[in-house]
Amino acid sequence: MKIGTVLHPRCYNRDNGSMMTKALEYRDVTFSYGEESAFRMEHLNFSVEEGEFVAVLGHNGSGKSTLARLANGLLTPDRGAVAVFGATLTQKNLFEIRKQVGIVFQNPDSQAVASIVEDDVAFGAENVGLKREEIGKRIDFALRAVGMEEFRTATISRLSGGQKQRVSIAGVLALKPKIMILDESTAMLDPRGRREIVEVVKNLNEKEGITVLMITHFMEEALLCSRAVVMNRGEIVMQDTPEGIFRRGEELLTYNLALPRIGEICNRLRAGGMQVRDSLDVNTLAEEISKCVS
Amino acid sequence: MLKDVSFGQYYPVKSFVHNLDPRLKILFLIGYIVAIFLAKEFLALGACALVLVFAVFIARIPFGKVMRAVKGILFLVLFTAVINVFFHGGSAVYWDGPAVLWEWKIFRVTQAGIMFSAFLVLRLFLLVICSSLLTYTTTPVSLTDGIESLLTPLKWVRFPVHELALIMSIALRFIPILMDETERIMNAQKARGAMLDSGGPAKRVKAIVPVLIPLLLSAFHRADELGDAMDARCYSGGKNRTKYKKLRFSWRDLLAAVLLAALIAGVVVMRYFPVFPL
Numbered sequence: 001m002k003i004g005t006v007l008h009p010r011c012y013n014r015d016n017g018s019m020m021t022k023a024l025e026y027r028d029v030t031f032s033y034g035e036e037s038a039f040r041m042e043h044l045n046f047s048v049e050e051g052e053f054v055a056v057l058g059h060n061g062s063g064k065s066t067l068a069r070l071a072n073g074l075l076t077p078d079r080g081a082v083a084v085f086g087a088t089l090t091q092k093n094l095f096e097i098r099k100q101v102g103i104v105f106q107n108p109d110s111q112a113v114a115s116i117v118e119d120d121v122a123f124g125a126e127n128v129g130l131k132r133e134e135i136g137k138r139i140d141f142a143l144r145a146v147g148m149e150e151f152r153t154a155t156i157s158r159l160s161g162g163q164k165q166r167v168s169i170a171g172v173l174a175l176k177p178k179i180m181i182l183d184e185s186t187a188m189l190d191p192r193g194r195r196e197i198v199e200v201v202k203n204l205n206e207k208e209g210i211t212v213l214m215i216t217h218f219m220e221e222a223l224l225c226s227r228a229v230v231m232n233r234g235e236i237v238m239q240d241t242p243e244g245i246f247r248r249g250e251e252l253l254t255y256n257l258a259l260p261r262i263g264e265i266c267n268r269l270r271a272g273g274m275q276v277r278d279s280l281d282v283n284t285l286a287e288e289i290s291k292c293v294s
Numbered sequence: 295m296l297k298d299v300s301f302g303q304y305y306p307v308k309s310f311v312h313n314l315d316p317r318l319k320i321l322f323l324i325g326y327i328v329a330i331f332l333a334k335e336f337l338a339l340g341a342c343a344l345v346l347v348f349a350v351f352i353a354r355i356p357f358g359k360v361m362r363a364v365k366g367i368l369f370l371v372l373f374t375a376v377i378n379v380f381f382h383g384g385s386a387v388y389w390d391g392p393a394v395l396w397e398w399k400i401f402r403v404t405q406a407g408i409m410f411s412a413f414l415v416l417r418l419f420l421l422v423i424c425s426s427l428l429t430y431t432t433t434p435v436s437l438t439d440g441i442e443s444l445l446t447p448l449k450w451v452r453f454p455v456h457e458l459a460l461i462m463s464i465a466l467r468f469i470p471i472l473m474d475e476t477e478r479i480m481n482a483q484k485a486r487g488a489m490l491d492s493g494g495p496a497k498r499v500k501a502i503v504p505v506l507i508p509l510l511l512s513a514f515h516r517a518d519e520l521g522d523a524m525d526a527r528c529y530s531g532g533k534n535r536t537k538y539k540k541l542r543f544s545w546r547d548l549l550a551a552v553l554l555a556a557l558i559a560g561v562v563v564m565r566y567f568p569v570f571p572l
Contacts, residue, residue, distance in 0.1 A: 074522055095528050103526040110516040111523040113460075115304060115467045119435040122538035124527035135538040155306050157470055171527060 021050040021085065023179050023211040024071055024101070029080035031066060031234075041066060041234035043080070048179070048213060050085075053205045055222035055242070056215045058231035059256040064215045067231065068183040071213070072101040084179065099128060102172030106184045108164035117143070117159075117167050118152045124175045135174075142170035145208065146200050162193025166200055173204070179211045180204065186216060198224060219246075219260035223280045230255055243278050303470060305430040310546060311353035312431045316440030318547045323428050325554045329561045330420050335571055338564040339416055345557050346424055353431050363426035364419055371418050375411040382407030429466065438463035439541055456532025464520070472513060479508050 025047040032040050041063050048054050058064045069075040070082050073094045082089045084097050105111050114120040118139050125135040143149045146166040156164060165185055172180060182201060186194040198221055204210045214225065222228045228245045230238035232255045238245055245252070246263040259267070262280060269276050269289070276288040311319075326342070333339040350360055384406025385393045396403040429437070442459040449455050480490060483504055490501050 069522070072526060074525055095530065098526060098528045103523075105519055105523055105526075107516070107519055109471050110519040112467070113464065113520070113524060114433070114435045116433050116435065119433065119538070123524075123529075126536050126538055127528040127530065129534045129536050131536065132538060132540065135536070139538070153306070155304060168523075175528065 022047045022083070023050040023052070023085060024048040024213070025083040025086075026067075026070065027081045027083060029070060029077040029082065031070065031075065031077045039063065039066070039234060044234070044236065046229070046236055048211060050178075050211055051205070051209055052227060053202070053212045053225045054214065055225040055228040056213060056231060057217065057219070057222055057228060057245075057257055059217065062231040062255075063234040064231055065183050066234070068103055068181045068213070068215055071179070071181055072098045072103060074103075095128070099175050100177050101179045101181065102175055102177035103181045103183055104165065104168050104172055104185045106187050108161050108168060108188060111168045112156050112164070112171070115156055117148065117154050117156060117170075120156060120167060121170045121174050124171055128175065138174040138176070139170075142173035145173055145204060146170045160193060161189045162196040165189060165193065165197050169197070169200060169204075177210065179213065181213045181215065183215050184217070186218060186221065194218065194221070217257075219258065219263070223260060223262075230257065243280055246280070247278055303429065304433050305355055305359060307354045309352060309354045309431070311349060311427070313544075313546060314431075314550055315541055315543050315547045316432050316436040317443050317541060318543070318550055319428055319432055320437075320440050320444060322550060322554050323424055325558055326424050327421060329554075329558050330417050330424075332558070332561045332565055333417075334565050335568050336413065337569050338561045339413065339420070341557065341560055341564075342420055343416065345553065346420055346427070350423070350427060353427060355427065355430050359430065360423055360426070363422055367418065367422050371415055374418065375415050378411040378414055379403055379407050382410050384410070434463035434466040436539065436541075437466070439537065439539065443541055454532070456535070468513075468516070471516075472509070475512055476505065476509055479505050479512075 026044050029044040030042050031044075039061065044067075046067075056064050056067060066075060070077060071084070073082075073089050076089075084100055087093060087097070089097050112120045113123045121139045121142050122135050125138050130138070139152070140149075143152060146169050148163065148166050148170060151159065151163065151167075156167060159167065168185070169180075180201070182197075186197050189197065201212055201214065202224055205212045214221065216222065222245070223242050225242055228238075228240060228242045229236055230245065230252070237255060238248065238251065240248075246259055249259045249263060249267055252259060258264075260280075262282065262285060263278070266276055266278055266285065274289070274292050276285065276292055279285040279288050314322075326346070330339060330342050333342060380401045380403060382404065383402050384404050386404075386406040386409075387393050388405050388409055391405070393406070394402060394404050395408075432440070438459040441462065442455050445453070445455045445459070480488075484490060488501060488504060490498070490505070492498075493501070
C-alpha cells in the first residue's frame, strides 16, 4: 500500500483520471472471533470509493458479515484499522462514524425497535439528539426515498417483508449516512421483496450519491453493481466488474458460488459453439444470439 | 390457540381514547384498578363496568377483540369462580330460598357464595379488559414515553428509567413475533411426529421442551440482531437523546381525568354508604 493513500484519502483514480475519495478503507485488517473460532481474517486490504456500488459475494462463513460489522465499529479489528472518509475508526469517533455508515441487516423482523413505521424511522435520529422538527423532516425524506410515505403511521408487523426492509432502510437513512451497507438484507425476502429493495438501493446510490456495499449471495443482484468482490475464508479472492467475475465461472465454483443463470446460459452457448460475448441482461444476450445466428 | 393472545397488541384506529396522553391512560388504568378493588357492591362495580364499556365504545375497539383479551384468562376466572362457589360459605340471603343451597362434607354452595363468585368474575373481567384497552389504544412507543415520563422522579436516584421503559416497549413489540415463531416451531416438531396435544399432563410438559429450546435460542439470536441494529443506529442509552413525539396534556385528558375522579369518588362514597351491600 502506498503511504500516500494512508495520509490522503483523496487518491488518483487511473480509470477516469478524476480525483476520487475513499469512502471506506480496510487497512491491513486482522480479525478473529477468539481462539476457538475457525474463522480468521488476515491482513485484509480493501477500499470502496465514494459513490461506488459494490457487491460482496461469498458463501456462508466467508467473512462478508464480518466485513460489514468492522465498517462501523460493531466489531473492532485485532490489528490494522478501518477508515471512513479518511478518518480512522476509534472509540472516540465511533458515533460520528456510525452516523456516516448505516447498516441494514438480514432479518426484517428483528431490526425494528418500534411498532409504528414513523416511530421506528425516528429511532436513529432521536439517538443522536436531533431537534423535533429536524427529525420530522428526516422521516419525510427517508420514507420518500424508499417509497413508503403512505405507510407512515402503519403498524410494521402488518407490512410485507419487502416493505419491512424498506422501513429498515429508511431507519438508517434518517441518520443521513454517506455509506450504506446491506448485510444480506434481501436474503429472507421473496423475489418481489428482493426486487423492491434492489431498486430502492440502486436509486439511493444514483440519486442521493450514497456509497453502497451490498452483501449478498444472490448472483443476480451483483449484476447491478459497478464492482463485485468475492470473499472466501476471510479473504478477498476476486475483485472485478460483475461481467469480469462471471466470466470466471469455474473459479467461482471453487468458492461454492454459482453463476447467475444468464452467465450459465452464455457459457453453455459458447460450449455449444456459438460465439456469444458475455452479456448480463436478457436483451443484450438476445442481440448477441441474433448476431451469431445471422 | 396462540393467536388468541392479544395482550400488548396495538389496534390502529383513530379515536378519542387513542389520542389521550399515554401518561393519563396509565394513571387511568391504575386508578381504575383501585376503583374496582374498592368497590364492595354490584352497584359500584356496575358503575365501573359502565365507564369501561363507554371507553371501549369510544375507543372503537371491536367487541371480538375485547373478548379475545378475556378469553386468555377464562380458565383462571372459571377456576376462581368454582372455588369460591364451593368454599365461600356465608349466610346472607339475596333471593327467596334457603341460604345454603347444597352441602356435602366441606363443600357448601350458598347464595352468598354465588353472589361473591359472580362479583369476582366481573371484577377480573373488568381488570383484564381495562388493561388490554390500554395496550390496544397505545403504541408501545408512546407507552414507553408515558412510563418514562411518569417515572422521571426516579432519575434523581439514578434509576435507569429510559432503559427500563425501552425494555418494556421492545418486549411488547416482540410478543406477536415470538408467538408466530412458537407456532412455526410447533408445526415443525409436529411434522416430525411430535405429539404436543396428546398424553397426560406430565407427557405434555415434556413435549414442550423441544419447542422451548429452539424458541429460546431464536429469541437470543433476535436479541443479538436487534442489539446490533440499535448500535448501528447510534443508540447509546437515554443520555442526550431527543424525542420525536412530545407528550401534551390536552382538554381530552382533562375530561378523562374528571371522569376517573368522579368514578373513584363515587365508589369510595358507596363503600361507606352501601346501597345494596354484598
